[in-house]
Amino acid sequence: MTENEVVLMKGNEAIAHAAIRCGCDGYFGYPITPQSEILETLALEKPWETTGMVVVQAESELASINMVYGGGATGKRVMTSSSSPGVALMQEGITYMAGAEIPGVIVNVQRGGPGLGTIQPSQGDYFQSTRGGGNGDYNVIVLAPASVQEMADFMDLAFQLAFRYRTPAIILSDGIIGQMMEKVVLPPYKPRRTDEEVARECPWAATGRRGRRNNILTSLSLDPGFMERHNEHLQQKYRVIRETEVRYEELLTDDAEYLIVAFGSAARISQKAIELLRHEGVRVGMLRPITLWPFPTPRIAELARRMKGILCAEINSGQMLDDVRLAVEGACPVALHGRMGGMVPTPEEIAAALREKLIKG
Amino acid sequence: MTREEIIQPGNLVYRKPELMNDNPMHYCPGCSHGVVHKLIAEVIEEMGVTERTVGISPVGCAVFAYNYLDIDWIEAAHGRAPALACAVKRLHPDQLVFTYQGDGDLACIGTAETIHSLNRGDDIAIIFINNAIYGMTGGQMAPTTLMGMKTSTCPYGRQSDLHGFPLKITEIAAQLEGTCYVTRQAVHTVAAINRTRKAIRRAFQNCLEHRGASLVEVVSTCSSGWKMSPTEANRWMAEHMFPYYPLGDLKDNLTKQNSAAAE
Ligand SMILES: Cc1ncc(C[n+]2csc(CCOP(=O)(O)OP(=O)(O)O)c2C)c(N)n1
Ligand code: SF4
Ligand SMILES: [Mg+2]
Numbered sequence: 001m002t003e004n005e006v007v008l009m010k011g012n013e014a015i016a017h018a019a020i021r022c023g024c025d026g027y028f029g030y031p032i033t034p035q036s037e038i039l040e041t042l043a044l045e046k047p048w049e050t051t052g053m054v055v056v057q058a059e060s061e062l063a064s065i066n067m068v069y070g071g072g073a074t075g076k077r078v079m080t081s082s083s084s085p086g087v088a089l090m091q092e093g094i095t096y097m098a099g100a101e102i103p104g105v106i107v108n109v110q111r112g113g114p115g116l117g118t119i120q121p122s123q124g125d126y127f128q129s130t131r132g133g134g135n136g137d138y139n140v141i142v143l144a145p146a147s148v149q150e151m152a153d154f155m156d157l158a159f160q161l162a163f164r165y166r167t168p169a170i171i172l173s174d175g176i177i178g179q180m181m182e183k184v185v186l187p188p189y190k191p192r193r194t195d196e197e198v199a200r201e202c203p204w205a206a207t208g209r210r211g212r213r214n215n216i217l218t219s220l221s222l223d224p225g226f227m228e229r230h231n232e233h234l235q236q237k238y239r240v241i242r243e244t245e246v247r248y249e250e251l252l253t254d255d256a257e258y259l260i261v262a263f264g265s266a267a268r269i270s271q272k273a274i275e276l277l278r279h280e281g282v283r284v285g286m287l288r289p290i291t292l293w294p295f296p297t298p299r300i301a302e303l304a305r306r307m308k309g310i311l312c313a314e315i316n317s318g319q320m321l322d323d324v325r326l327a328v329e330g331a332c333p334v335a336l337h338g339r340m341g342g343m344v345p346t347p348e349e350i351a352a353a354l355r356e357k358l359i360k361g
Numbered sequence: 362m363t364r365e366e367i368i369q370p371g372n373l374v375y376r377k378p379e380l381m382n383d384n385p386m387h388y389c390p391g392c393s394h395g396v397v398h399k400l401i402a403e404v405i406e407e408m409g410v411t412e413r414t415v416g417i418s419p420v421g422c423a424v425f426a427y428n429y430l431d432i433d434w435i436e437a438a439h440g441r442a443p444a445l446a447c448a449v450k451r452l453h454p455d456q457l458v459f460t461y462q463g464d465g466d467l468a469c470i471g472t473a474e475t476i477h478s479l480n481r482g483d484d485i486a487i488i489f490i491n492n493a494i495y496g497m498t499g500g501q502m503a504p505t506t507l508m509g510m511k512t513s514t515c516p517y518g519r520q521s522d523l524h525g526f527p528l529k530i531t532e533i534a535a536q537l538e539g540t541c542y543v544t545r546q547a548v549h550t551v552a553a554i555n556r557t558r559k560a561i562r563r564a565f566q567n568c569l570e571h572r573g574a575s576l577v578e579v580v581s582t583c584s585s586g587w588k589m590s591p592t593e594a595n596r597w598m599a600e601h602m603f604p605y606y607p608l609g610d611l612k613d614n615l616t617k618q619n620s621a622a623a624e
Contacts, residue, residue, distance in 0.1 A: 026452055054451045059477035063444040066437065066474070070445025073435040074415065076452045096438050195453075206433040206449070208413035208456050216427045218418075218436035 004185055011151040011177040014184050015081065015107055016041035018155035019053070023192040025076035026054035028067035030086060033119040034175040035109035038081045051192055061086035065093030065106070072097065072104035072168075073217045075198040075205030077159050081107035083175070084125050085116060087133075094168050095134030098234070099219025101204075103162035105155070106140075107171045109178035112342040120342025121175030123264060126319035129172050130293040137231055139238050141169040141245065142292040144263040148182035150290075156187055165241055166204070172292060174315065176265040176344065247290035248299060252278070256285030258358060259303055260350070261324050262313040263289045270313045272347035277354060284354065292320070300327035309333045309358030313350045316340060333358060378402040380411060384428050391591020393581030394423050394490060396548040397461075397557070401488065402430050404562045405457070410569070414457040415449050417442040421463035422496040422583075440471020443478035446485040450568070457568055459486040464505040465495045468530040472504075475530065482539030482573040486564035489531070489576060492583035493602065500586035504528040507601055512586070527605060531578045535611035541573035543612040547580045547603070549595045563615075572614065580606050 009017070016038050019027060029039045039057060047053035054071075058064040064080040071078035082090065087108045097104055108129065112122035129142045141161050143154045154171050162169040199207050206215050221227045252274065253259065262270040267288040277284045287303060289296050304310060309332055312321045318336040325334050337353035339345045380402040388395045405414055411432060418426040420439035427434035437445045442460035450458040467475050467489050478485065494512055495501040501514040505527050509518040519527070535543040542564055546557040557579055564575035580602050582594035589597060610616075 026448060028448060054448075056447065056451065056481075058444070059473055062441065063447075063474055063477065066441035066444035067448035069437070069441075069448075070417070070435060071448035071452050073445070074449055074452055078448065078452070092438050093441070100436070206415050206435050207453070208415055208433055209431075210412055214431045214433050216434045216436070218427065218434070220424060220436055 003188055006183050006185055008181055008183055009148065010037055010179055010181050011145070011148045011173060012037035012109065012179070013041045014148045014152040014186070015155060015171070016045065017186050018152040019079060020045060020047045020051055021187050021189050022156035022159060023051070023077060023190045024053055024079055024155075024159070025192055026056070026071050026078040027080065028056045028058050028064040028071070028078065029080050029082065030058050030061050030064050032083045032086045034111060034121070034178050035081050035083050035107070038107065053192070061089040062092065065090035068104040068106070069093050069097050069102055072102040073100065073206050075202030075207060077163070077193070079105040079107065081109065083109050083111045084113050084122070087125060087128070091134035094140060095132070095136055095138060096219050097168045098132070098138035098140060099136065100217045101166040102168070102217065103166055104168050105158045105162055105171065106168060107173065110172065110174040112340065118342040119175070121265065121315060121344060122340070122342060123174055123266060123315040123319070124340070125172065126292065126314070126316060129170050130295070130323070138234060139293050140167060141165070141241065142172050143169065144172050144290060144292050145177060146264050146267045146288060148177065148180065148184045151177060152184050152186055156190070161245060163202070165237055167237070172264070174265055242294040245291060246294045246296050248296040249288045249290060251286040251288070253285035253287065253303060256283050257308045258282060258284040258354060259307045259310045260284060260286045260313055260354065261289070261300065261310060261320065262286065263292060263320065266313045266315050266345070269345060269347055270350055273313070273350035273354070276347055276351045282354070282359070289320070295323045295327070297323070297327040300324060301329065301331070304328040304331040307332045309335065311350070311354045311358060312336045313345060314338045315344060378406050380406055380430050380432065382429060382431050386429060387425060388422065389585045391582060391584040391594055392422070393492065393548050393579060396554060397488065397490060397579055398426060398429055400548070400554065400558045400561055401459075401461070404558060404565055405432065407562070408457070408565060410457045413455060415453070417445045417449070417458070417460040419460070419462040419466040420497075421466045423461050423463060423490065424497070426461050440466050440469070441474050442466070443471065443474045443483070443485070443487065447478050447481065447483045450483055450485050454484070454571070457565055459488060459565065459568065461488045462490070463496065464489070464491045464493065464503045468504040468528050472530070476533065476537070479534050479574045479576060480537045480539045484568050484571045484573060486561075486568045486575045486577065488561065489578040490581045491578050491606065492581040492586065493527070494583050494586040496583045496586050504530075507605055529606070531576060531611060534576045539574050540576060540612060541567050541614040542575040544576070544610045545578040545580060545606060545608050547598070547608055549582070549598060567615070578606070580608065
């Protein structure tokens with residue numbers, strides 16, 4: 001592949017290639033459908049022979065995320081990937097990383113649940129991802145790609161955000177985007193940071209003392225006063241992230257009377273629903289949150305004031321719906337169209353839901 | 362003689378290693394943790410690797426190991442220290458990377474992480490404090506609690522039908538292809554302390570020379586958990602623990618190699 005060449009590949013493959021290209025230092029993962037191609041692609045590519053990136057098939061997702069915790073604690077750009085049941089197992093490591101302020105990237109190619117559920121796509125981990133997911137008061141940055149191109153593009157972005165704020169970042173994808181093939185331009189190669197660069201950019205990291213005072217990375221303190229201040233520091237950081245890092249995309253909202261809010265693959269399907277509805281003369285637009293946390297609350301609140309109704313289209317029982325309602329605060333009716341269990345809504349269904357639940361009602 | 366006259370370099374017979382700071386230790390009197398901490402500090406100093414050492418502390422009484430030794434530390438989740446160490450060592454091959462874990466941490470909740478790290482042959486050293494009890498949480502049954510031994514969760518003594526058998530994880534470790542050095546030591550006498558110091562040094566050397574995984578078990582006391590005085594605890598350990606957990610090397614590939622070369 002040459003620079004800027006358009007290639008055809010799966011979302012999962014794009015993640016793997018983008019990781020190698022964006023200077024990722026290590027990948028640690030355990031196989032699970034529908035994302036095993038990420039580890040398989042890395043194993044085929046053998047980046048340890050080219051960029052020096054470490055690739056380990058771990059014994060479990062618990063081990064994977066704790067490897068990410070360890071690697072991130074030394075200032076390296078490290079990541080893992082999994083699908084819903086595996087990410088459930090990772091919550092221990094994610095909350096430790098949030099507490100000890102360790103950067104790292106987790107890719108979740110979601111499938112349906114609860115439990116072992118199904119290997120078919122789902123967006124059922126919205127709550128888990130945006131509410132923290134593990135114990136304690138914390139949030140992680142959540143990016144929701146809606147195309148194979150965004151799978152590739154968000155890899156470097158996720159690392160940048162994770163290191164800027166010393167926090168775990170999740171790329172919340174799903175089985176559709178992971179498995180579908182699309183045209184993609186992979187990001188250009190960027191060298192891995194040298195140990196000197198890491199030591200300079202991450203003076204907090206456990207790299208060995210290297211002539212400075214020793215660094216201790218922990219989430220523990222038995223002193224409630226200290227722990228409260230630490231929590232306040234985390235909350236202050238989350239406020240800055242909410243003010244600075246909200247990302248979303250709008251489609252045809254200028255003249256819209258109705259709004260669809262959808263993320264990831266549900267947004268791709270909703271795009272087609274909007275075409276159908278516009279063809280019938282319904283003035284409908286879309287807001288696609290790209291960051292699910294921080295959520296584009298202010299913009300949705302603003303749009304809600306001039307809408308006749310908002311439809312949330314999700315591949316779950318209505319999880320983002322809560323955040324939309326909190327943003328709308330009753331300014332207009334909010335309805336849901338959601339499918340579960342691995343079933344994916346069609347554009348026709350979404351269009352019909354908007355007609356029936358918002359226009360007729 | 363005044364105090365000042367006594368405190369003279371010429372009169373020095375014992376000193377604590379520089380790496381150990383003056384923070385008051387939270388360990389109970391007679392606890393093995395403190396002794397092993399000191400040995401680790403001594404070995405790191407001796408080897409001259411203070412600036413390139415990363416320690417991984419466990420969840421257990423030694424969770425605060427990072428408060429006492431002035432090296433870089435990462436505090437792991439309960440049982441996961443070997444997973445962290447695996448990544449740290451692979452990303453920093455020149456570093457001395459060791460974990461420090463109790464029996465509950467290493468041989469119960471973290472069994473999978475322990476076995477797979479050892480079996481992968483991660484170039485790390487694991488220091489394993491086996492006191493046959495959960496010290497930190499107040500003396501509950503551990504995977505290594507001896508048959509008949511009383512703890513707060515087996516108050517009538519450990520019995521096989523209810524609790525299964527004490528786990529000899531070090532014997533399992535010796536069977537794994539990825540380990541290069543597996544040994545069981547103690548710190549109840551000066552001679553034992555010296556042997557443990559040598560064992561830790563060997564394990565750390567293996568880590569720096571990429572020979573595979575090393576496991577140093579230290580059969581230890583927990584006077585508080587066992588509800589004994591420090592002296593009683595040492596005596597009880599020798600009488601009851603050593604027969605089930607016999608001291609000595611279980612595996613040493615380096616010696617094997619050297620003797621093979623000599624033949
Ligand atoms: C996930 C999780 N489960 C349980 C605990 C509670 N806990 C803390 S330390 C410990 C046992 C420690 O025993 P051991 O590893 O033998 O260390 P020791 O204190 O004896 O040195 C337990 C169960 C915890 N902190 N985290
Ligand atoms: S409870 Fe036991 S292991 Fe913990 S410090 Fe006291 S003696 Fe040591
Ligand atoms: Mg113990």
